[in-house]
Every structure is written in C-alpha cells, then in structure tokens.
Amino acid sequence: DTEVTQTPKHLVMGMTNKKSLKCEQHMGHRAMYWYKQKAKKPPELMFVYSYEKLSINESVPSRFSPECPNSSLLNLHLHALQPEDSALYLCASSQDPGWRKAFFGQGTRLTVV
Amino acid sequence: SQQGEEDPQALSIQEGENATMNCSYKTSINNLQWYRQNSGRGLVHLILIRSNEREKHSGRLRVTLDTSKKSSSLLITASRAADTASYFCATEKGTQGAQKLVFGQGTRLTINP
Numbered sequence: 001d002t003e004v005t006q007t008p009k010h011l012v013m014g015m016t017n018k019k020s021l022k023c024e025q026h027m028g029h030r031a032m033y034w035y036k037q038k039a040k041k042p043p044e045l046m047f048v049y050s051y052e053k054l055s056i057n058e059s060v061p062s063r064f065s066p067e068c069p070n071s072s073l074l075n076l077h078l079h080a081l082q083p084e085d086s087a088l089y090l091c092a093s094s095q096d097p098g099w100r101k102a103f104f105g106q107g108t109r110l111t112v113v
Numbered sequence: 114s115q116q117g118e119e120d121p122q123a124l125s126i127q128e129g130e131n132a133t134m135n136c137s138y139k140t141s142i143n144n145l146q147w148y149r150q151n152s153g154r155g156l157v158h159l160i161l162i163r164s165n166e167r168e169k170h171s172g173r174l175r176v177t178l179d180t181s182k183k184s185s186s187l188l189i190t191a192s193r194a195a196d197t198a199s200y201f202c203a204t205e206k207g208t209q210g211a212q213k214l215v216f217g218q219g220t221r222l223t224i225n226p
Binding site: 041055102106109 | 148161213218
C-alpha cells in the first residue's frame with residue numbers, strides 16, 4: 001500500500017462551522033505534512049509532524065489546528081475560516097523527516113462561504 | 114518565498130516533441146526533486162538527484178543538476194498527451210530533524226495531440 005488517503009475530497013463550509021480534514025497512510029512513514037495550495041501556485045507548507053510530534057508550524061493562523069493521533073493518521077481541524085482559506089489542502093508523508101521522497105494524497109478541495 | 118524558481122511558467126508543445134523545464138535555486142542543497150501534479154490532484158514524485166550527481170535518467174525523464182549555477186533541468190522526451198500536468202522542482206530547507214520541502218513556482222506543460 002503506497003497511498004496517502006485524504007477525506008473528504010471536497011468540503012464546503014461556512015465561516016462559523018467546525019470541520020476536520022483527515023489523512024491516513026499505512027506505509028510506516030514517520031513524518032507527515034499538511035500543505036495548502038492556491039490555484040496556479042505551488043504547495044505551501046503548513047505543518048510537519050515528525051514521530052507524531054509537531055516539529056514545524058509555518059506561522060499558520062490558529063483557526064487551523066493539526067492533530068496526529070497516531071503514526072498513521074493526521075487531522076487538520078478547521079474553525080472560523082475565512083473565504084481566503086479556500087484552497088486545495090494536501091497531506092503528504094515520508095519515511096522519515098529527512099525528505100527523501102514524499103507521497104502525497106489527492107487533496108481536499110475546501111471552499112469557505 | 115519559494116526556494117526554486119522555474120521557467121518557463123507555461124509550455125505548450127506537440128505530442129512527440131521533447132519538453133524542457135528549468136529550475137533555479139538560491140542556497141546550497143543536498144538534493145533536488147521533481148514532482149508532477151495533474152490538474153487539481155496530488156503531487157507525484159518523479160525523480161531525485163543528489164548534489165554530487167550531474168545527470169539522472171528515469172524512463173523518458175532526464176534530469177540534470179549544475180550546482181555551480183544553482184540550476185536543474187527536467188527533460189521529457191517523446192512527450193505524450195498524458196504528460197500534460199504541472200511540474201515542480203523542490204528542495205529541502207531547514208536543519209536536521211526539521212527539514213521542509215519547498216517547491217518552485219512550477220511549469221504548466223500542455224501536450225497537444
């Protein structure tokens with residue numbers, strides 16, 4: 001199994017809603033990542049989890065809250081988002097934090113209304 | 114800011130022709146990676162070239178690295194319609210245990226039948 005699975009594929013939420021994005025991998029990878037990608041732009045790193053501990057937070061607003069319940073799962077909790085937060089959210093994993101080869105999920109297309 | 118800058122930003126060629134994309138970066142690297150992204154989907158790792166390598170091949174892909182010029186190129190030979198995608202170079206930044214993968218701006222490649 002060389003897949004990173006993200007759910008849901010699409011999400012529409014209001015600015016007062018609370019929702020969560022989920023990411024799962026069963027490759028035994030010990031590093032997991034959240035990226036945000038706007039249209040026609042490169043992915044921008046949000047968070048890095050290394051051995052289930054948050055190792056990098058790229059100054060992301062607190063309305064985005066990551067969680068790593070175990071080595072296979074990564075969540076991104078969303079609360080009080082703004083329309084400008086609408087984007088493709090990508091989860092990725094790699095064998096270790098050394099970044100030799102990253103595997104990406106298909107992403108969650110988020111629209112904030 | 115992004116570590117890698119790619120050119121051209123967009124490239125349109127006929128099927129069967131070769132496509133060349135370039136990437137420049139600013140700081141020293143351990144390795145450089147290339148990823149492909151089909152429209153609105155996740156990224157797929159194509160190839161990694163280490164800083165002590167000058168050229169690497171994988172199928173129809175050829176990657177070169179010139180560390181003196183801080184640049185890399187990706188050549189796709191005998192292009193196919195299925196190669197239509199965005200291509201990103203990526204480099205590692207950060208310290209041991211807190212590395213992050215930073216993507217260039219990308220090249221949008223269109224293969225016309």
